[in-house]
Amino acid sequence: MLPGDFEAEEFLVIGPSDPIIAIVGSDIILPCCVYPVMNVENMELRWFRSKFSKAVFIYQNPQEDMEEQMDQYMGRTSLDTDLHSQGEAALRIHKIQAADNGKYTCFFRKENFYEEAGLELKVAGVGSAPQVHITGPEEDGVCVVCRAAGWFPKPQVKWQDPSGGKFLAFSETQALDAEGLFSVEAALAVRDSAVGNVTCSILNPILDQEKVMAIFIPGGLCCLLLYQRKAEYLAAWRKAQLYAGFL
CATH class of the missing domain: 2.60.40.10 (Immunoglobulins)
Known part of the structure; x- marks a missing residue:
């Protein structure tokens, strides 16, 4: 589809092509926008993982809808509504967890027309020193x-x-x-x-x-520990022999 070929209600949804890297415990923004640029304030916006019905975040009417939101994301998501007039919907996930790792889908609906785009979030954490x-x-x-x-x-x-x-x-x-x-x-x-x-x-x-x-x-040290182990085996063998003598 070429620029100028869009009907009034049609658009494309665009997300980042490269994976987004997020550090455990930090906040991360998942960017998503529509083309051509239009105000998305009155659209339905849905972020979800593997199932449409299990949402990461839903915005419609125009407000946040938590009815279908997964428990994992309750209280951990927010939307930057200041960019709606520019066709952008940036979702912020707070306090990244290991379970947030994986693929996400950004879905826009305007009346009967809808489109979506996918992106990948790679979670990383550096733990304790060995x-x-x-x-x-x-x-x-x-x-x-x-x-x-x-x-x-x-x-x-x-x-x-x-x-x-x-x-x-x-x-x-x-x-x-x-x-x-x-x-x-x-x-x-x-x-x-x-x-x-x-x-x-x-x-x-x-x-x-x-x-x-x-x-x-x-x-x-290798020789010392090996000698100690052999001494322990020898002591155990002698004990077994002594016990056998009483039978």
């Missing part, structure tokens, strides 16, 4: 554990030695808390105490921000 500590023997070395919480989306974990080389073999578990944020625990088996420092980094892939923590592996 906490790293040695937990004990692991096969022929020691186990080093890295923990962090409050990240969104699921963070990327990386272990490195002092030269920047990556440790590829480690176990990792992820969990969601009540607010939908990720906690992570990664365990690394270090079999060479000569490696010195071991670094754990947690990266947010959307913001490209990371937090890092290093721990020093003292020389000889």
